[in-house]
Amino acid sequence: VTRRAALQSVMSRGPASVTSHDIAREVGVSQSTVSRALRGDPRVDPATAARVLRVAELRGYMPNASARSLVTRRTRTIAVVVADIKNPFYPELVEALHEALGRSGYRMVLVNERTDTRGQSGLAELYRDGGADGAVFVSVTIEQRVAELLTTSPVPSVLLNRDVAGADVDRVMADNPGGAAEVADLLYGLGHRRIGYISGPENTSTSRDREAGLSKALAQRGVPLSPELRRVGEFTHHSGYQWATELLDRPDRPTAIFCANDVVAFGALDAARNLRIEVPGAVSIVGFDDIPMASWGAFALTTVRQPLTDMARDAARILIERVEGNAELERQRLVFPTHLVQRSTTGPPPS
């Protein structure tokens, strides 16, 4: 029933006004050549195929996107691959990408898929089907396998936000080590010497780069990051809550905790609230990202601002240049400066 319905729909909606015979007559080739050319058959001489394509477009012979993309192998669709759309960090980036792509006439397919688990079914299918002209990876993990997947991708890809070494693709990132070093400077300057760190997953470049930046800057000040005050979790409220509770319950608890992102910091703030430990009187808490919620009164979080909109816009721009065939474009690696935003969760350590 389904196939019949689809077929009837084909029958009743096929292009009736201009036929392949009309195109054949105008170009001066046989109708079979027109069909072959439009189908991308390699037996048609490229110059002839180009003429067929031009006349067919001129006469409006391509009735819809499917026909057009069959000829051009272009779908004007970009896949945006995120690991967890529910993480409040991503909607910011997704909206900015959606707008930037839309302005250039591309639509966005959202693929919600982790790169650190097997079976990238959605993405693999999209590639196999030729369903996207390019892909923006917002949350890659650092496995060698992921670098290979990106390098051998059948369509141009760009890494936004997170990096993976060894992938032959364009990149748009924030200066994560630099942002974390600013946090180290702030906390050290306020007088903190026992500083905790709650990391996100260790297979993400953002977690690693932020820890490296913090660690290096603190070591330079002579107060190396203590492994005892370091915890590794997820980029979630739950993870921040759990590890901050554990850190704040220690007799030698830290006087400041740097969290790998804002959502983790919200969890840490909730842990302090639950333990009736005053922020920032008894403990300072810092995040990373400056998502809109960070400025809400409930949190008033000191954090590191990433210029997400600018980053998304540039990632879209570079990808579209690749998709549209700018072969001269060199490999891009854009690193955006971050900006420390001081609100109400940081102060001097308790005396």
Place this chain on the structure above:
Amino acid sequence: VTRRAALQSVMSRGPASVTSHDIAREVGVSQSTVSRALRGDPRVDPATAARVLRVAELRGYMPNASARSLVTRRTRTIAVVVADIKNPFYPELVEALHEALGRSGYRMVLVNERTDTRGQSGLAELYRDGGADGAVFVSVTIEQRVAELLTTSPVPSVLLNRDVAGADVDRVMADNPGGAAEVADLLYGLGHRRIGYISGPENTSTSRDREAGLSKALAQRGVPLSPELRRVGEFTHHSGYQWATELLDRPDRPTAIFCANDVVAFGALDAARNLRIEVPGAVSIVGFDDIPMASWGAFALTTVRQPLTDMARDAARILIERVEGNAELERQRLVFPTHLVQRSTTGPPPS
């Protein structure tokens, strides 16, 4: 340069192993008939076209999604139309839709577009191109124009979350009036008689239905909703903050405020915090939706739970049935019961 590159790509990647001649030979028709049938030319007899389609599929003649959808007029893509992806309410629904659609082999195109402004460029283009087999509208507004747009949509559509009268489509909603009536019962039972309401936009069914439910239930108790304690805003933190500040600054301030959704309630909580008005000691605050953040310690918000995952799953199921041609399916209107979740923002009024 771009067109040439695209063309060369066509030339080098065309299907070389099975040709339309092979298909023609097997079906016993001319090669032109095969081309026409695959193109949906109405001059081919439907039974012949069906045989061509079957053999072509069998022999793997369709090289990619574009070719296949040219024949079937199907893209296995569903458009999900939301008004503001940054609103923390939507990611929940979007993820649930993404999963449900993915399980049935459909990908999701996200269209971030308001229905109450002109120029639905993204959606119009998607329709014109035949780029989607169906659409889920998550945040329609109630204008007559929107009902007409839905009714005349070239692909099946389903309304999820918000409704618009007069649209000939399927619907999946929560019991918004019922949920709001439960809030009225809770607040009345606690002893509140001066109850404020902060509405979302008046051109949304969710705002209207929640207010109607609250208003009717309160009137039945003999404490009609006072127009002086009613404010209309957006579904944003800012709107909740602004209107709650104004309501709480009045000499005859309400002892409880019902907010049209959780994000508005978070803004109201921040307003109370900023004015140093204790919650729930001096004022009770209630939201609607029960998004994950509502349970965070920073808010611990009393709210009305909608079964978003179940709603999204059923919306996807109904839409796919329509798309796949189940013509016998009657118009669906599913209304899911809500569930009151009491946390720490509600208590008796100050004595």
